[in-house]
Amino acid sequence: MSSLSDPDALKALETWLARDWRADAVRVSDTKKLSGGAIQENWAATLEVSGGEMHGILDTVLRTDSPSGVAVSHSRAQEYLLLKAAFEAGVIVPEPLACCDDLDGTGKQVVVMRRVTGIALGQKVARDTSLGGDREALVETLGRQLALIHSITPATHTFPFLRAPSADHAIDDMYRHLDALQQPRPAIEWGLRWLVNNRPAPEEIVLIHNDYRTGNYMVDEAGLTGILDWEFADWGEPHVDIGWLTAMCWRFGQRQNQAGGVGSRDAFYKGYEEASGRKVDPERVYFWEVFAHIRWAIIALQQGDRFLKGGERTLDIVLTGRRPAELEYEILQMTKPGQGLLPAQH
Amino acid sequence: MIPDTPGRKDLLETAAAALREEIAPSLKGEQRLTVLMAISAIDTACRDLEVAPELDQIQAESLVGLGFEGDDPAVSLTREIRNGEFDKGAGSKSLHEVLMKDVILRCQISNPRYLMVAEDDWNNRPTD
Numbered sequence: 001m002s003s004l005s006d007p008d009a010l011k012a013l014e015t016w017l018a019r020d021w022r023a024d025a026v027r028v029s030d031t032k033k034l035s036g037g038a039i040q041e042n043w044a045a046t047l048e049v050s051g052g053e054m055h056g057i058l059d060t061v062l063r064t065d066s067p068s069g070v071a072v073s074h075s076r077a078q079e080y081l082l083l084k085a086a087f088e089a090g091v092i093v094p095e096p097l098a099c100c101d102d103l104d105g106t107g108k109q110v111v112v113m114r115r116v117t118g119i120a121l122g123q124k125v126a127r128d129t130s131l132g133g134d135r136e137a138l139v140e141t142l143g144r145q146l147a148l149i150h151s152i153t154p155a156t157h158t159f160p161f162l163r164a165p166s167a168d169h170a171i172d173d174m175y176r177h178l179d180a181l182q183q184p185r186p187a188i189e190w191g192l193r194w195l196v197n198n199r200p201a202p203e204e205i206v207l208i209h210n211d212y213r214t215g216n217y218m219v220d221e222a223g224l225t226g227i228l229d230w231e232f233a234d235w236g237e238p239h240v241d242i243g244w245l246t247a248m249c250w251r252f253g254q255r256q257n258q259a260g261g262v263g264s265r266d267a268f269y270k271g272y273e274e275a276s277g278r279k280v281d282p283e284r285v286y287f288w289e290v291f292a293h294i295r296w297a298i299i300a301l302q303q304g305d306r307f308l309k310g311g312e313r314t315l316d317i318v319l320t321g322r323r324p325a326e327l328e329y330e331i332l333q334m335t336k337p338g339q340g341l342l343p344a345q346h
Numbered sequence: 347m348i349p350d351t352p353g354r355k356d357l358l359e360t361a362a363a364a365l366r367e368e369i370a371p372s373l374k375g376e377q378r379l380t381v382l383m384a385i386s387a388i389d390t391a392c393r394d395l396e397v398a399p400e401l402d403q404i405q406a407e408s409l410v411g412l413g414f415e416g417d418d419p420a421v422s423l424t425r426e427i428r429n430g431e432f433d434k435g436a437g438s439k440s441l442h443e444v445l446m447k448d449v450i451l452r453c454q455i456s457n458p459r460y461l462m463v464a465e466d467d468w469n470n471r472p473t474d
Contacts, residue, residue, distance in 0.1 A: 035376060175428075184420035187445045189427040197433060253460075255467055315383040322390060325452035326460045332446050333468050337438040346471060 004031060004043050004062055004110070012104035013062075017047070017112070020098050024051035034061070040076070040231070041066045044115060054097070059115040061094060064108060074231050076109035077101040078161045082233045083113070085157055085207070091148045094226050116226035122215030126252035126261035133223035139263030141224050142217070142245065143271025149227075150238050150276055152207035165235035167202030170291065171195050177298050181305055187328035191294045194335040200284050208236040213250040214260035242272065242280060243288025246344065248330050249296050258346070265344070282343035289344055290334050297327040355395055362388040393455045401451050408444045 004010060010028050017026040027048040034042040040063055047058040063076060074082070080099035087093050094113040101109050125131055132138040154165045163169065174192055178185065210232040218226045244250065245268065251261030259268035269280040304321025307313060352360075362385050370381045409419040416422070426432065432441045453461040 184418070184424040186420065186423050186427060186441075187449055189424045190432075190441070190445055193427055193430065193433065253463075255463065315380060315387060319383055319387060319390075322456040325449055325456045326464070328445075328449045329453055329461065329464060332442065332449060333464075337442045338434075346467075 003066075004041065004064060005033070009103060009106075009108070013100060013110055016100045016103065017049075017098060020100070021049060021054045022052040023049050023054060026050075028062075031062070039066060040064065047112070058097070060097065061113050061115050063111045063113065074161065074233070076111045078159075079231050079233075080111045081159060081161075082207075082230045083111075085152055085159075086149060086227070086230065089148050089152055091145055092224055092226055093230075094228070116218055118218035118220040118225040120215060120218045120228060122213075122250070122252045122261075125214050125219055126254045126257070130221065132219035132262065133221065135257075135263045136267040138219065138223055139259040139268040140271035142212075142260070143268045143273075144275040145224070145227060145271075146209070146212060146241055146245075147272050147274075147276035147278075149209050149212075150206040150241070150278075154205060154235060157207065162235055165205040167205065167237060169234075170236065170240065171199070174291075174294055174298060177302065181298075181301055183301065183305075185297075185301070185324070185328075187332055188294055188297055188324075191290060191328075191331040191335055195287070195291060195294070198287060198340050200281075200287055200341070203237045203239065203284075205235050206238055208234055208238070208241045210234050210236065210241065210244075212241045212245050213247075214245075214252060214262055215250070238276075238278060239281065239284040239288050240291070242268075243285045243344070244292045246285060247289040247292035247296075248346075249293050249327055258344075282345065283341040285344040286334075286342050290331060293327045293331045293334070297324040297331070300324050300327065355392055358388050358392045358395075362392070390456055393458070397451060397455050401448075401455075404451065405448060408448060412441060412444060 004013075010031065014026045014028055017028075018024070028045050029048065030044070030046040032044045034044055043062040043064075045060050045062050047060050049055050049058060063079075065076060077099050080096055083093055083096045087095055094116045096111065096113055098112040099109070100112075103110055119125060119131060129135060171192065174195075178188060178192070209227070209230065211229050212227075216227070216229040217224060218228060245260050246258055246265060248255065251257060254261035257263055258265040272278070273280055300320050300323040303317050304324075307317050307321055311317070365381055365385050365388075370378060370385070373381055409415070409423060412423060414420070414423050427441070432438050450461065450465075453464075
């Protein structure tokens with residue numbers, strides 16, 4: 001399938017955008033492939049729009065599936081609808097501008113977003129304290145933003161491509177993904193069994209980002225500039241997202257900074273509670289932090305499996321395939337025999 | 347016959363050292379990251395070569411110790427965990443111990459630095 005490096009594909013996109021925006025012409029220039037993303041490609045591009053409502057120069061990112069991409073998440077068009085809902089709810093995201101759902105009959109989908117400046121790289125954001133402005137203010141903002149995402153509910157929105165809202169999906173999905181790998185993983189089974197035995201009563205269902213962590217939001221020197229990577233968004237319980245951000249496995253080595261390796265739990269909870277009107281329940285957070293380690297371990301196993309079965313043979317993926325051991329270590333520590341839920345405090 | 351020397355570990359260690367000392371310092375950005383990841387992959391392979399025989403033996407013995415023998419002992423173990431056979435009692439404790447031992451050995455291969463920091467953290471937490 002053609003990539004956006006192909007001049008014909010760009011031409012087709014220009015024609016499509018001009019029609020969609022009722023412009024006289026659209027010219028795409030300065031395309032540059034951005035790093036990151038094995039499944040999606042992101043291209044920085046300048047769009048010169050003549051005529052119509054969008055008239056002017058737009059700094060954009062074009063997001064499309066990479067030619068070798070595996071369909072494990074939402075399609076670009078579905079992701080666009082989720083991003084649009086978030087934007088309209090006031091979440092700080094790259095503004096969605098257009099979505100071409102079939103580029104020139106190839107079936108290729110391209111999402112056009114306004115370009116956001118900053119750095120997202122998890123290691124860098126966690127370690128470089130000159131980024132993100134005041135770090136406590138940053139995690140408080142992340143709490144407030146998460147509350148805005150969670151204001152989208154099955155009562156306010158319909159997304160036909162999402163499964164019917166249910167609290168049962170979370171653990172069921174983990175078993176399903178693990179079984180598909182056909183590898184016995186006793187430590188992960190142990191953790192899953194602990195989840196089954198310690199499941200808190202389900203709470204209300206909202207739109208969850210489902211990958212809300214350091215590495216998936218962008219910051220500049222002053223603070224948050226955009227929340228990215230909406231491809232896993234789904235209906236789910238609010239604490240799923242809270243525990244994903246605070247889980248040890250997403251602190252990038254900054255174990256003491258419990259909110260995303262960046263700031264304190266208290267500041268993150270404060271932002272979330274003030275903006276959502278919900279109380280954060282530390283025991284639920286503990287539960288979803290255990291879940292987070294299991295989920296990440298299973299994703300790492302999936303990547304290792306794809307490597308072995310002829311997927312992309314990159315260094316990043318081969319090293320990720322060896323990550324489960326350290327995740328299993330945290331899982332076993334959090335789920336000692338006879339121990340139930342505790343308040344998350346480490 | 348005797349194996350040729352220098353051995354595989356010597357080859358890998360020397361390759362990693364050359365990348366670490368001669369190449370990495372002069373690189374920046376993504377290229378530097380790539381070389382650091384390559385070094386990490388070689389280091390992991392070295393540790394794997396060293397620990398693998400011991401790990402294989404310990405894993406086999408652990409499964410026998412828990413009462414799992416035959417064709418696919420690890421599959422039987424995971425099935426029983428899922429069915430709740432290890433939810434309570436002495437079986438639960440001994441399984442957890444065995445899993446922890448296995449995971450620690452595997453971390454010593456995949457990420458010993460992580461393990462050191464994590465163990466230090468867990469060992470210094472007040473008991474709840």
